[in-house]
Amino acid sequence: MNNEKVWTAGLVVIGDEILSGRTADKNIAQIASWLQVQGIRLAEVRVVADDMDAIAGAVNALRTAYDYLFTTGGIGPTHDDITVDAIAAALGVDVVIHPQARAMLEDYYKDKPGGLNDARLRMARVPDGADLIPNAMSGAPGIRHGNIFLMAGVPAITAQMLHGLTGQLEGGAPLMVETVGCWTAESEVAEILREVEKAHEGCQIGSYPFFREGRTGANFVIRSTSRDVLESAVDTLCEALAETGRDFTPGGI
Amino acid sequence: MNNEKVWTAGLVVIGDEILSGRTADKNIAQIASWLQVQGIRLAEVRVVADDMDAIAGAVNALRTAYDYLFTTGGIGPTHDDITVDAIAAALGVDVVIHPQARAMLEDYYKDKPGGLNDARLRMARVPDGADLIPNAMSGAPGIRHGNIFLMAGVPAITAQMLHGLTGQLEGGAPLMVETVGCWTAESEVAEILREVEKAHEGCQIGSYPFFREGRTGANFVIRSTSRDVLESAVDTLCEALAETGRDFTPGGI
Structure with missing residues (x-):
């Protein structure tokens, strides 16, 4: 029995593209995996267009529903980068130039053609009251405002920003995961999966079928915040699969 | 000026995985691209857990907000496949066995080990009043109920279902797209992009920067439902980039 608080996050992916x-979005999987290691569960994602009302609506819904809210996209220098404006509107605060962000951009662009022009200075704009999240890659920082974290659309830059945040967010026990693979149609072992999950409190078993080299297989992914529960569930599942005469592969196929 | 109705769709991606x-989700990009060809704009995506209330909440929000609603995931044979139940609950209808789906599954499994067992028969369950969307790949059909389309989580199966739906949904003029690539920091040409977009009504220009081979570049993606507006916008953008002395690449880099 686990009465610990479960920490949750929402993610708003912003972008017509x-x-x-x-x-093809890569930030959902990247942020989801990172959050798991922080002991935070990604509970919901919304993908919205480059539109003030759509962004503000999604941000206000998710920042109140979950402990943390992440956004990706729309913090660059061009006219379609309106995330800062939309979030400031959602929070009812002004957009201001962050002096430290301005200094970082001045430094980054001082030897580059065009220098710190108006478009680039847009990347120093933040909702009033925000802190910066460093980004070694492009000079333009991410932005933190309360429980909201504004990350880049370019996955490599978001990776830098996540690195800067690692270990800084309060989370719970990380969800531990084990995978068992089996060359079987999932529909032949569905009852086994159901029973193993039911017998292990707080344990979730997902079934992910695939077709590979002309054969049908499935990976069964078992998750729990308790190492003991997880190991017992994996053992029980493997025993049940063995009883049916099937080969299975701990670690997954 | 374009007063045609803009057809819109929402997408609910269902799955703890x-x-x-x-x-990494592949269905968002796949369905988005397919919808564009049908003249339907994907307006919003929500990713939710394998949870009855989360699915029903997202489905009810998006099916009323947009012309069409698609879902992916959770229609297989295992205990974590609860999409049909959640959508039936959202619609206030019963879950029933669809006789044609049952017949399709009986045929598909008649020569396979285990036959049509209880788990597999789950894939014939539909919200009462639904029609089927054929799927040549796995025997299990997709499901249509009014403006809601339930697709598989496995992208290759969803591709089959989309193929079966091609040309059957009412849509508007397809959004046409042209790309112009340029080896420039987007922040150096942000003002040009803003002005070209402003001068072409109903035209959207997105800017997608990249770092490749140690160099900074960007693709500018111009969209319009009018061929004339699109061509004029592309020409104006290319002329403006040429005036700055930059090389550009029609078609994108």
């Missing part, structure tokens, strides 16, 4: 299908 | 970061 995702909704048009032009760009 | 996406929120845990275990699986």
